[in-house]
Amino acid sequence: MKNGHAIIEPEALRGAATQAVAALKLLANRERLLLLCQIAKGRSCVSELEEELDIHQPTLSQQLGVLRRDGVVDTERDGKNIYYSIRDPRMLEILETLYRIYCPPKQSKSK
Amino acid sequence: MKNGHAIIEPEALRGAATQAVAALKLLANRERLLLLCQIAKGRSCVSELEEELDIHQPTLSQQLGVLRRDGVVDTERDGKNIYYSIRDPRMLEILETLYRIYCPPKQSKSK
């Protein structure tokens, strides 16, 4: 890493860290991360997510509730279904980075 | 986000997610994130970190212990002091992204 980040005052740094940590906490759970990856690929409704991720419904809704309250995702009702999409572009940026690091195009390396 | 990531099989994706989540968990704590930022700026010893971050010693050592065991940091003894530095370049990449997102050069936005 280039050693030259913008110099930032300790107080501001703490503030930034608080924000960053809030986002990281949301990502730091395997099911929720996969969930966000799925939504990032394109909006999906709860039953689709339930099927693709094999998480059972109340748990899924609870997690989605967290993401909603934190402003990370948007919802849109279409008849009986509710579609989720990513709202916070910063989340997408982090997801991009994670893809780049942990999902290399050719070789997949498991633990 | 461009909708085109490398297509990755569900199993491999789960493996990648497991790895990513392990890293994210380490970052998803304010003190530990600040700690890593500090170390990323240049190697530092425990007492320096203790002073700069105002975390008391056993807690700090415990956190550093976690980072050590997970292969995220390297240690190097110099006399009575032990110096820490980042070992895992992937951590640096994530930290870079977080800086870009949450520590914009000019305007600092809190909360």
Add this chain to the structure above:
DNA sequence: TCCAAATATCAGTTGACAATAATATATCAT
């Protein structure tokens, strides 16, 4: 060898998060 400084480890407590089960709400079709 003995002491002080730096760091690490251990045991106990607490608090936050996630899973589950049960129930509630909203929408559509009849």
Add this chain to the structure above:
DNA sequence: ATGATATATTATTGTCAACTGATATTTGGA
């Protein structure tokens, strides 16, 4: 209005991570 489907909420419980306090280990200097 009634039933069925999709989603949300609530209460309960179990698990794990982090803080604290006390103690151990390592090193350098007297």
